[in-house]
Amino acid sequence: MRRIGLLAAVVAACLSVPALAEEPDRTVSGEIVGADNQSYKAIPFDVPEGVERITVRLTYDRQNKTVIDLGVFDPQRFRGWSGGTRDRFTLSESDASPGYLPGALPAGRWHVQFGVPNARPDSRSAYRLDIFFDRGEARNATAAIADPPVKAAPGWYRGDLHMHDAHSDGGCASQSGKRVPCPLYRTVEAAAGRGLDFIAVTDHNTVSHFGGLRELQPAFDRMLLIPGTEITTFHGHANIFGPARWVDFRVGTPGVPTIGAVEAAVQKAGAILSINHPSHPSGEICMGCGWTWPDTDWSKVSAIEVVNGFNAEGPLSGLGYWYARLNEGKRLAGIGGSDNHDATAGPDKAPIGRPTTVVHARELSQAGIVDGIRAGNVFIDVEGTRDRLLEVTASSDKATAAMGESLRAAGVVRVQARVQGVTAGTLRLIVRGEERERRELGSGEAEFALPRGTACGWISVNVGSSEGRLLLIGNPVYVTCK
Ligand SMILES: [Zn+2]
Ligand SMILES: [Zn+2]
Structure with missing residues (x-):
């Protein structure tokens, strides 16, 4: 001894x-x-x-x-x-x-x-x-793919949370120009070329790409690689970020009687669940793409993919679906993902990083980003720039809350927004899903004042271009009035 x-x-x-x-x-x-x-x-x-x-x-x-x-x-x-x-x-x-x-x-x-x-x-x-x-x-943190964190400091980190490669249905051109399963390194290389701080690689229903991420991480030491899986069911797709193990997706088989069993397994695997492209129609073109599970346990859902690829607005946008869930009282972070299936594709397909999800995290590590998404101080940079920033806080009396946080309304609710990287456009104040006020961007800083009773529920701020395109989508501050 x-x-x-x-x-x-x-x-x-x-x-x-x-x-x-x-x-x-x-x-x-x-x-x-x-x-x-x-x-x-x-x-x-x-x-x-x-x-x-x-x-x-x-x-x-x-x-x-x-x-x-x-x-x-x-x-x-x-x-x-x-x-x-x-x-x-x-x-x-x-x-x-x-x-x-x-x-x-x-x-x-x-x-x-x-x-x-x-x-x-x-x-x-x-x-x-x-x-x-x-x-x-x-x-054990010692088993993390990036160990130690890629960056130890708190801050805004930019990433793409949805993409595919050879481990599911990602494809790209071979040496001789044939379309072949696209190797994982091309995805990671393309993401690094876009200057992203993190990506989640989310192949369908599998974890076979996790080993490849482990191999690539040391060579990409400025970008965090998050292991993810896109759970693909007959009634909807959902990404899970950072699972410790494979999660059985076969809803309706003996081990997985309901979608709730999948959700519980995701939670047990230490991952968070985000519903993907919820407004996509389901049919023969995209099987099970829209989210139609009637018995979803929303307490086990952390996020909604509000923007999938180019679909920030129009019938395939998830914005309306997300706002409807928020109006039901659910607390869900709005995020985006390119859903890229070819890291080398031309501009007709959403490149990796479009949209970019920007997360305020305590550090650039898997746990930091996952906890940051859960906390909801997050915005979506629809066009995937490298520099656009949207900071929103709401205050009432002496209390202040950031996006994702709760604020008790004790009188007038003031909403402060700060925008960087957009030279001209409009700030849009959203209250319970409806646009309440629109202002020229001006210097990039603005304050809106809402009488006590009008702010109850949730508020958020979006940024549009001069031509009216959505550029930045903010997450809600939850306002309680009781
Ligand atoms: Zn999908
Ligand atoms: Zn996908």
Whole structure:
């Protein structure tokens, strides 16, 4: 016992150990000595039932040129190898670090496999393995695709929340000009070219692209890659952002009796659900595209895709559908997504980033963006520019609320709007879905005053162009009058 304690102290003293997001489920400490040179060492650890992800982190004393190669075996077979390249790896049913094999994680005795290509004859190097298990709703930040956050600061972050690639029905031109399933990297590259801060890749009903995102993330270190899935049912499509596992979409089969069961599973997987293109007609051209589930549990829906591609206005806009749900008292963030199916397509198809959803988040990480959408301080940049900004607050007496927040009306409600990146146009004050007042944009800052009784329910601000096109769509401030 004392020996292990001493070793841990040596490791802590010699190495800069990154702060742990959570306590590891297993810690194994030991020493590599000169006699271990050019040998393999198997370090056993036991995996209990029900583990959905295993993440392993190795720290060791490298001062005397000791090198530890890293790999892992499950109770039956080889599961991956990263040599001296990595000091951590993760694997789950859906995805794994490059070099590792995703798949079932059987309970029993696993082995971290060390190879020691170099240990000097009289050297002693302490090592420590921290092993993390994700189970049920317990997830480790150490397993995030972007770890640590891409940016640690709070701010407005611009992204696209809906796109497809070869892992579902995304297609693009091959070398010889044939239309082929479009590789994921082209989607990610195109998004980076648009200067986005984040994207969610949302292939239909699958999680097979999560491993690819894990491979691409380090190379795209200015853009957060969020794993997503577009749940495609016979009565509507919905995106889920950041699920820990595959979610069964087969409503009407024994494991998934209702759409409510899908919604509950999304919540259990730590993801949020956003209803896609809700006003699209359903039929033979687009099967199950409009949202027509009668028994939707709205308490488990976080957002509505108000703008899908070019459809900010007109019959395919989700704006009317969203406003009707808000008028029913539901609290739902309005977001947008390009629904891009060809990252290399010309301007006749919505490119990645059109529209852009701009989210105020505490940091640029998966949890930061998902929590930011949930909180609702969000606006849609319909044309997907890089610089348009819409900030809205409402105040009454001494209280102030941002988009997505609640305000108690205690007298006049004042609505402040600040716009950047639009030189000419109009500010439109929306009260319970109806335009109440329209003003020239002017300097980009405006204040509207609403007598107490008139603001109850929710208010929002949109921005239109001089020609009348919608440019920016704000989220509601919820106003209570009781
Ligand atoms: Zn869809
Ligand atoms: Zn889609």
